[in-house]
Amino acid sequence: MEKTQAFNPSAMVEYQEGSVVSRTIAEKDTGTVTLFAFAEGQGLSEHTAPFDALVMVLDGRAEIAVSGTDHTVRAGEMLRMPANEPHALRADEPFKMMLIMIRS
Template sequence: MKKDGTPVVPLTDLVDYQEGSIVSRAIVQKKSGTVTVFAFDEGQGLSEHTAPFDALVFVVDGEAEITLSDTVHRVNSGEMMMLPAGEPHSVRAVKPFKMLLVMVRE
């Protein structure tokens, strides 16, 4: 723990992989935005959709394909990607992967 009592936790420890599933855990839920951690098993994904707010995806473990407006991007652990509001996107786990999703509301 830090001096102020705030626990320091590795992002990868906040959610566990489950076979054939996607697991999520909300960390922050406020009017100004949300922070959610996800764990995707290999082959799992989110079908194409849009969001009303900008989103930042931080891959903290594994490897994913994120399709943004019909362009496929391979995103690995330690990398991030911006998903602009209103742009169609989808996510697929190439390998089991974990991501931190930050939604920024206006």
Template structure:
């Protein structure tokens, strides 16, 4: 059985994933050969260390605030804001407080 969100049904992204103490929780919304949509919930102090991906992605903050570093430049985002993570450019994610995000990766 897939853990993807059921198609053709209304859902509220921010309410579709819960925080877990001292953890990062992820939930796949849609997974296709052309790209993925994934929800994440970061507890305060959690993060993803600097890494690169071969594909562009759009990060949307759904709840809270996040520090997103792209190519060495720090970006402070809050709920309602988005940023593009370019392919092959190092980026990192840090939760100075709890936050939720949706990541849409486009494969090329």
């Protein structure tokens, strides 16, 4: 990816049946930006991260649970996941997101 070139993040990661696909597009000491494509029904089991994270939904719909509260997220929406809070994700349909992890 060129530093000064506009790009469509959704086009940079493709769905694969029965899988979760990820692609890191930026990685620095201060944080990472990773693209994900989830096949319908796929997800991430509950876990915690030591840093705040911001999910930007690029395509589809998913349920994201943060500290036991479910959130339905759709294309064009964002959700903040605070550091050290348990969270999990399940794709209700094919789902793409950009995960921005902010290290502090």
